[in-house]
Amino acid sequence: MTAPPPTITLTDIRKTFGTLNVLKGISLTAHEGEVISIIGASGSGKSTLLRCIPLLEVPDSGTIAIGGEVVRMKTRAGHPVPADTAQVNRLRASFGFVFQNFNLWAHMTVLQNIIEAPVHVQRRPRAEAVAEAEALLEKVGLADKRGAYPAQLSGGQQQRVAIARALAMRPRALLFDEPTSALDPELVGEVLRVIAGLASEGRTMLIVTHEMAFAADVSTRAIFLHDGQIEEQGPPAQVFNTPQSDRTRAFIARHLNRHST
Amino acid sequence: MDTTFLLDTLGQLLSGLPLTLELAGISITAGMVLATALALLRTGPRPGAWFVRGYVYVLRGTPLLLQIFLIYYGLGQFDWVRHSLLWPFLRQPYWCAILALTLNTAAYGSEIIRGGLQAVPAGAVEAGRAAGMSRRLLYRRIVLPLALRQALPAYSNEMISMIKATSLASIVTMMELSGIAYAIISETYRALEVFLCAGAIYLTLTFLLSRAVAFAEAWLNPHLRAGTP
Numbered sequence A: 001m002t003a004p005p006p007t008i009t010l011t012d013i014r015k016t017f018g019t020l021n022v023l024k025g026i027s028l029t030a031h032e033g034e035v036i037s038i039i040g041a042s043g044s045g046k047s048t049l050l051r052c053i054p055l056l057e058v059p060d061s062g063t064i065a066i067g068g069e070v071v072r073m074k075t076r077a078g079h080p081v082p083a084d085t086a087q088v089n090r091l092r093a094s095f096g097f098v099f100q101n102f103n104l105w106a107h108m109t110v111l112q113n114i115i116e117a118p119v120h121v122q123r124r125p126r127a128e129a130v131a132e133a134e135a136l137l138e139k140v141g142l143a144d145k146r147g148a149y150p151a152q153l154s155g156g157q158q159q160r161v162a163i164a165r166a167l168a169m170r171p172r173a174l175l176f177d178e179p180t181s182a183l184d185p186e187l188v189g190e191v192l193r194v195i196a197g198l199a200s201e202g203r204t205m206l207i208v209t210h211e212m213a214f215a216a217d218v219s220t221r222a223i224f225l226h227d228g229q230i231e232e233q234g235p236p237a238q239v240f241n242t243p244q245s246d247r248t249r250a251f252i253a254r255h256l257n258r259h260s261t
Numbered sequence B: 001m002d003t004t005f006l007l008d009t010l011g012q013l014l015s016g017l018p019l020t021l022e023l024a025g026i027s028i029t030a031g032m033v034l035a036t037a038l039a040l041l042r043t044g045p046r047p048g049a050w051f052v053r054g055y056v057y058v059l060r061g062t063p064l065l066l067q068i069f070l071i072y073y074g075l076g077q078f079d080w081v082r083h084s085l086l087w088p089f090l091r092q093p094y095w096c097a098i099l100a101l102t103l104n105t106a107a108y109g110s111e112i113i114r115g116g117l118q119a120v121p122a123g124a125v126e127a128g129r130a131a132g133m134s135r136r137l138l139y140r141r142i143v144l145p146l147a148l149r150q151a152l153p154a155y156s157n158e159m160i161s162m163i164k165a166t167s168l169a170s171i172v173t174m175m176e177l178s179g180i181a182y183a184i185i186s187e188t189y190r191a192l193e194v195f196l197c198a199g200a201i202y203l204t205l206t207f208l209l210s211r212a213v214a215f216a217e218a219w220l221n222p223h224l225r226a227g228t229p
Helices: A046-052 A085-092 A110-120 A126-139 A155-167 A185-200 A212-218 A236-241 A246-260 B003-014 B017-042 B046-061 B064-077 B093-118 B122-130 B135-172 B177-188 B191-220
Strands: A008-017 A020-030 A035-040 A061-066 A073-076 A079-082 A095-098 A173-177 A205-208 A221-226 A229-234
Touching: A008 A046, A020 A046, A020 A061, A020 A229, A035 A046, A035 A212, A046 A173, A046 A205, A079 A085, A085 A095, A095 A155, A095 B122, A110 A126, A110 A155, A110 B135, A126 A155, A155 A173, A155 A185, A185 A205, A185 A212, A212 A236, A212 A246, A221 A236, A221 A246, A229 A236, A229 A246, A236 A246, B003 B177, B003 B191, B017 B046, B017 B093, B017 B135, B017 B177, B017 B191, B046 B093, B064 B093, B064 B135, B093 B135, B122 B135, B135 B177, B135 B191, B177 B191
Parallel strands: A035 A205, A035 A221, A095 A173, A173 A205
Antiparallel strands: A008 A020, A008 A061, A073 A079, A221 A229
């Protein structure tokens, strides 16, 4: 018996925006069932790193493998681009991505938002997609909102719909990009509860977040990014309570203070 | 007030209404399709974008009347046009008028739709990409539906302009509303009554169109109606 390939393998990922060196060679492996929280100061590269996984950002160098399948790259006009857009689209559809600003489609109802990609990208039967969407809405506590439009929902409700939309992809992993950063403080709890519920189901998840207490609580591994590199990683108990690095310690202390007041 | 004359005039003018509606309906519809294509080209890579810029510059910068003349009288001067498969159409003033109206409205329309395309939220596009949508699917399901909804209010102005612009087709012998109005006046010399009648019909048409667009807007944009969160 050989172990199944890791869900996500990033090897020496580098990325610059113009002269800004955002990712300076990051390697990261996520196995099935892991809940990895990625923390770090603004500008440390954590969102960019997460966005590289489904190729929403194309790294300048390094390799990305999803379930053991390497994303093929080529060079065009001196820049690396995916060699096979069909491969990229197929791999993207195997993730569920949750954005900071929800990014629901404003012209579609809640239900239409959820079944859109399952029906049109994954080509599953509509009836099946609808039934699954209704179950997912139940799960995120919005069964009565299936006919509502995003503009009629609060931020917290929109983000829960976005989570249901991500789950409808039957994803191999869920990727959360600061899912509560755009929310009013009183709406953060409802979203974090849904995410915590998903973590306890054993789903594979990567969460970029500023919610330290939440990250410490739900994750199986925490990664602290500093200046485009992994400064420290390990079990959350270690990273949050007994950090090895001075920078991690300073960051955690700063954040705990800010949130406890 | 000569009501008999007014009613008689109205009746004659209304016989030109179907042609006016045809000219407007076909050129608005075909123009919108062309405008969408031009707007997509315009927001795309360079050669296409430059072509559309030139196209818009020329068609927006010259009078529609001139464009109708050029197509109706000008095209026939080229041998290859007269020997082309399109000649059976291009020799008819009807198709020349429709062609000129379509090309003209497409120039204005493409700029309106370009505005709609640029107003599509980047996040909506990103969510589509993240869901694995191909470029084609993304445009069909997300970008164009959002852009056209955004463009519709401004586009209704262009549609109203087109209804009025059909009156220029009379200059190439089309007996639509205005053409008939000129004919009645040249017989009766009663310009005031005839133009008032014609004006009333145009006013009714544009009123109905603007109501229709308002309904379409409300129907397409339930997400913009006030709702309870």
